[in-house]
Amino acid sequence: MKKGKLYGIGVGPGDTELLTIKASKLLKTVDVICSPRSAESKPSIALTIIQPVLDEREDEYEIVDPLFPMIEDKSELNLYWDHAADRIERRLEKGLNVAFITLGDPTIFSTFAYVADRISKLGFEIEVVPGITSFTGCAAASGISLVEKDEILVVVPKVDDRLEKILPHADTFVIMKTSRHSEDLERIIEADEREKTIFSVQNCTMPDENIFKGFSKDKKYLTTTLVKFSPDKKD
């Protein structure tokens, strides 16, 4: 019997219409939707985004929602990923196609990488369908261009000592999930004397999207900060 195929599908930052045509078609035809949750009680944001597409389906499909808790312990996380991969494997083995959905793009800070690694080693076919990344979504919402001409773009998931080393040599910074470390970030960025434009975007392209100049002061999870240094003032 033909084995199933695993699709890693980026669902974009929040607006259902930012799904690609390809993602939308696949989500209407796969047998299984795999949508990880960070907590038992929380609905998956990625699943909420694709719901209007699933609502158009008239056939049966299954939703598998493994738990991927936000913990730091590597060996405990591995157990969760192993378990998710097991659940996916059993369906692929039966010839079912599975779409693993991920906020933004599957190749940028996504847990899809860990699951794909396991499924790939088992010999199943995998296809990645790229999605709109949160930072291009945020740049579009803020009305600024991220990079032009010879500018260098740096994307950092957290503030660590490497940011200070890279800062003087790049033009535009994207800091993902800034709420986790906004004070350190503010200090590091303000210490750079170049002229800069700063935008923070919470819940980009969602109904409760919030765009403001400067840094984010509250602790919303889905906040991205864009820092663009002026092209004429760089070293």
Place this chain on the structure above:
Amino acid sequence: MKKGKLYGIGVGPGDTELLTIKASKLLKTVDVICSPRSAESKPSIALTIIQPVLDEREDEYEIVDPLFPMIEDKSELNLYWDHAADRIERRLEKGLNVAFITLGDPTIFSTFAYVADRISKLGFEIEVVPGITSFTGCAAASGISLVEKDEILVVVPKVDDRLEKILPHADTFVIMKTSRHSEDLERIIEADEREKTIFSVQNCTMPDENIFKGFSKDKKYLTTTLVKFSPDKKD
């Protein structure tokens, strides 16, 4: 009379199905499609990508294709952008909606920034619709994840002396249009002693897509190189 609106629409890396639902809907309803060409004789790649969507239209629409030559002279380029902005302005003034299409995403190394700047100063409404960037498209095609956990992503449009300064502090590098400077790039990357995986992708997601390990040796325009340093071996 109500003025028209300018849309900056990212059409993705090459596959028509990587258009977003939002882009596809807008392209079927706007009055004017503005699609820059780099040479009189060359068809616009972005226009080729959206052609199947335009073919579904039964109503009339206009295509405006200003020339944006690949030259370095800033003041000469300004004249071309001024001219394109004039052509767009005349249509917006008449109440027509205009979609300016751009390969990849309008906020990442796109000429849309220059045109939007001019149109914005004239007081017209502008909306940016993000597109799949070439580098997430290339990562998906290569089957690798760009960044995970605390990794830092750097995107550079050309090889200059800043790349060597940033290199030791980052994990993944995307070099756009690598064919312009592949020898320098190869030397700089190879000098970094960390273990690395290198993929180059030509004409990503297009019918003549070509993916290979290592650097690109020929001079195709649409080549992107991904360099990922191994997480366990970093400094």
